[in-house]
Amino acid sequence: MHDIQLNTATSIMVRLTDAIDHVTGKTGLTLTVAVSKNGGGFVAISPVVTERGLGWYNIDLAASVCDTLGELVVMAQALGADPGINCLYVVEYLSASISEVSICNMALARCGVTLFIESVGEASQQASVCNLFYVPVRDRVLQAWPWPFARRYALLQELGSPPSCWRYRYHYPSDCLKVRRLVPDGERGQGAGAPVPFEIGEAEASAARAILTDLEMAEAEYTARIADVALFPESFTSALAWALAAEIAIPLTTDMNRAQLAQRMYAQAMLEAGADALNEERSGDGPESDFIRARR
Missing domain, CATH: 2.60.40.10 (Immunoglobulins)
Structure with missing residues (x-):
């Protein structure tokens, strides 16, 4: 809703x-x-x-x-x-702006809590619980679909010393939440093409993640970690608020039914937000969208 x-x-x-x-x-x-x-x-x-x-x-x-x-x-x-x-x-009136606080208050209202917050750093139970869940829930919702507003491209930096089953080991982009696909350098706009095999492994000298593949000079298309709520489409914001409501309902209300309702509403909101993303993808003549591929 x-x-x-x-x-x-x-x-x-x-x-x-x-x-x-x-x-x-x-x-x-x-x-x-x-x-x-x-x-x-x-x-x-x-x-x-x-x-x-x-x-x-x-x-x-x-x-x-x-x-x-x-x-x-x-x-x-x-x-x-x-x-x-x-x-x-x-x-009567729609809020003129969206903030982390307003998203948290939407989530609070949706799980039946009427004591709202003014800051995620304030000394209240509601703020503490929202602050605990907000970032991981936001990142999970970002990962759930290949959102156009969060799409980024990066020419990958080679790390060297790949394992024997792969030819190349690349640096994992620091703002990357999920790698969607790899493309040869300079070919991002030439359609989906055959998928390039890859897997996520470790950098040789640290516990950091790395991208393993046989593709030389690989470019990654990925979903980035987006913290600026001003970039969130309305439908994404609504889905995020429902996802957050599903997590905070039990800590704040101990009501499993409210949590389950919020989870169902999140699933519905994600369908609507995904459809909005599909429409955005179809507004141009670019390559087939990740949203379409994800639904196959």
Whole structure:
């Protein structure tokens, strides 16, 4: 669930899957869309719907649909498909800026804690727990998808003395969370091509990580550790807040049900954020996206 602003048009994504296997995304559908406000009955609407591929559909909600504060559930249906549902929350004003503190407060609210924090360094139980989990959870969510905003490239520095099963040992980039692929130097924009085999090992003289491969003059495409929240897309921020809520719910509330709900909502938020990443990838004519390859 993510926030949208009162009386403001917005666009959302839903995914419809095959009604038989409940996994395969259904394409070429004609959708029937209805909304429910604050638990009321569903009312049919006629929004503009745009197919995005892999079973994902973009739905443009008019401002008149977002005219009531509170929960707004959008349900899309089509013949031969499971319903696609997106749960939203209509608020009077959206926060103008995002910070680590605001992400922590979103997580606190989502696991039922109403005592918010003003700083992650303050002397409160909420701040201590958020501070304990924030960085590892952020890095885990960054690793979970090949996010375009976190994508980096680096021409790898050779370390020498590779093990006998590989020809080259390269330095692991210091800001790298996950290596996505290796490409020959200068060929990053020429499509995915055949995957280059590699594995993560150790540098010979230290416990630092190294990249082992047979590729000469290798360039790595990787997901970087991003600490600047200003770079986070809205959908990524929402997924991160749900992931954090799933971790802090038990320490702060001892309520397993809240933790499990947050984990389910995180999974849903990741699907939506991944779809947003896919749309961003398709905005240009570059190589096939990692998001597409990751879903195969």
